[in-house]
Amino acid sequence: MKHFSELSPTAERVVDVAESLLQLQGYNGFSYDDVAQQVGIKKPSVHHHFPTKGDLAAMVVQRYTHRFREELLRIDGRHAHARERLAAYAELFDRTFARERRLCVCGMLGAEAHDLPETVRDEVTRFFDINLRWLRDSFDLGRREGALNPQAQPEALARAYLCALEGAMVVGRGLADGQGPTAVGMAMLDLCWR
Numbered sequence: 001m002k003h004f005s006e007l008s009p010t011a012e013r014v015v016d017v018a019e020s021l022l023q024l025q026g027y028n029g030f031s032y033d034d035v036a037q038q039v040g041i042k043k044p045s046v047h048h049h050f051p052t053k054g055d056l057a058a059m060v061v062q063r064y065t066h067r068f069r070e071e072l073l074r075i076d077g078r079h080a081h082a083r084e085r086l087a088a089y090a091e092l093f094d095r096t097f098a099r100e101r102r103l104c105v106c107g108m109l110g111a112e113a114h115d116l117p118e119t120v121r122d123e124v125t126r127f128f129d130i131n132l133r134w135l136r137d138s139f140d141l142g143r144r145e146g147a148l149n150p151q152a153q154p155e156a157l158a159r160a161y162l163c164a165l166e167g168a169m170v171v172g173r174g175l176a177d178g179q180g181p182t183a184v185g186m187a188m189l190d191l192c193w194r
Contacts, residue, residue, distance in 0.1 A: 002059070004059055004062050004066065007049075007059075008049070010039070010041065010045070010049065011049040013039050014035055014039055014046055014056065015056070015059055015060055015063060017035050017039050018030070018056050018059075019063075019064065020102070021034060021038075022057065022108055022109065023096070023103050023104075023105055023108060024100065024102060024103075026108050026109075026111070026112055027053075027108075027115060027116060027120075028112060032047065032053065035056075052117070054119055055119075057116070057117075057120045058117075058120045058122075058123050060105060061105060061106060061126075061127060062123055064105045064127070065123065065126060065127040065130065068092070068127065068130070068131070069130055072131075075089060081147075082138050082141040082145055082148070083142060083189060083193060085138045086135075086138055086142075086161065086185065087182070087186065087189070089135070089138070089161075089165075089185070090165055090181055090182040090184075090185030090186065091182055093168070093169060093180070093181035093182070093185075094180040094182045096169070097172060097173075097181055098180065101169075101173045101176075103166075103169045103170065104166055104169060106124045106127040106128060107166040107169060109124045110124055110128070110166075131162055132162060133158075135159075135161055135162060136154045136155050136157075136158040137154075138158075139152070139154035139157045139158055139161075140154040142193070147193055147194055148192060148193060148194070149192050149194060152192045157192055160188070161188060164181075164184050165181045165184065167184075168181040168183075168184035
């Protein structure tokens with residue numbers, strides 16, 4: 001598989017459209033015809049760039065993970081304290097959700113994991129591993145700062161926080177109310193912070 005940085009401008013537009021479709025409709029909810037129509041090319045051209053739907057979805061996740069990792073580095077560079085980092089992390093989910101009630105690409109694909117090609121599942125797992133490691137380190141920082149409840153376990157909190165934010169997107173879409181993931185994340189932090 002190519003690296004996303006090697007994509008031609010047309011292939012990048014294909015990935016952009018596929019990312020949007022994945023966030024709104026899921027892996028099984030779109031076709032190459034949908035992508036071709038939105039990009040303004042013929043279906044064989046989509047196949048030229050990405051022979052299979054799995055190849056396309058894996059590229060979407062690879063690029064999405066890279067962008068998310070860059071955001072995590074920015075958060076680390078801008079915020080010294082754990083609670084500020086975790087609040088900024090929740091805002092990443094709000095920004096995605098604010099665009100047409102889109103879901104996290106990997107949250108959406110995680111829900112369809114049983115239908116995904118192995119290469120896509122591997123990329124989704126990589127995304128979650130990176131995020132859980134960063135969250136664990138952030139909660140551990142909170143513990144070292146003396147701000148976290150002493151009985152709280154960073155590993156368990158990392159998983160719970162990620163699940164809360166991913167779930168907030170799904171529930172927020174279902175309720176169609178104005179509450180986004182940040183409100184849910186802050187409520188969770190209030191429970192485990194001193």
